[in-house]
Amino acid sequence: MSTANLLLPLAAEQKSAEVTDWAARIGWVLGLLLFIALVYWLMRQGWKWRGSLQSDLPELPAAPETPGAARLSMSGRYHGSTTAGQWLDRIVAHGLGARSRVELTLTDAGLDVVRPGANDFFIPADRLREARLDKGIAGKVLAEGGLLIVTWQHGDKLIDSGFRSDRSAEHTAWVEAINLTNQFTTTEGPAR
Secondary structure, three states, X not given: OOHHHHHHHHHHHOOOOOOOOHHHXXXXXXXXXXXXXXXXXXXXXXXXXXXXXXXXXXXXXXXXXXXXXXXXXXXXXXXXXEEOOOOOOEEOHHHOOOOEEEEEEEEOOEEEEEOOOOOOEEEEHHHEEEEEEEOEXXXXXXXXXXXXXXEEEEOOEEEEEEEEEOOHHHHHHHHHHHHHHHHHHHHOOOOO
């Protein structure tokens, strides 16, 4: 007999071992899902806690019935609001922490922020402080100048709100127009 003939019965007798221990795999998957649920729950509790800490923030102003003619309008994304100068201190009270699509309209009365699926708000012209181009706001970092940051007064708090236009070339015109509005309202308007 040849060695090949002797090895054939040995190969036929060998069986492959059971590859999967289903009970252990199901246990690991369930454990992982429970861990993910726990992390999600903790994040949600942190969001609620942050909102309760910011509960002293007044209600957001609504747009006036006749805001006037639109000087500028823009569609894009709202990326959130933070305490002015502290780009990681997100404000979540009154829905300001929710990202969404946005339609911005600048009028002589102020800045109308319309957010489908989230709370709309209005920033009166005398509350606008400045606008600038920046690269980041809590949870969103882009290339230098990729975000339009509008600083405004709400109650006794200065707030930075971050927007990104669908056409980022519009950002410069917005900075100029808002800063011009601020200059007009502080020298000749109601803030005098």
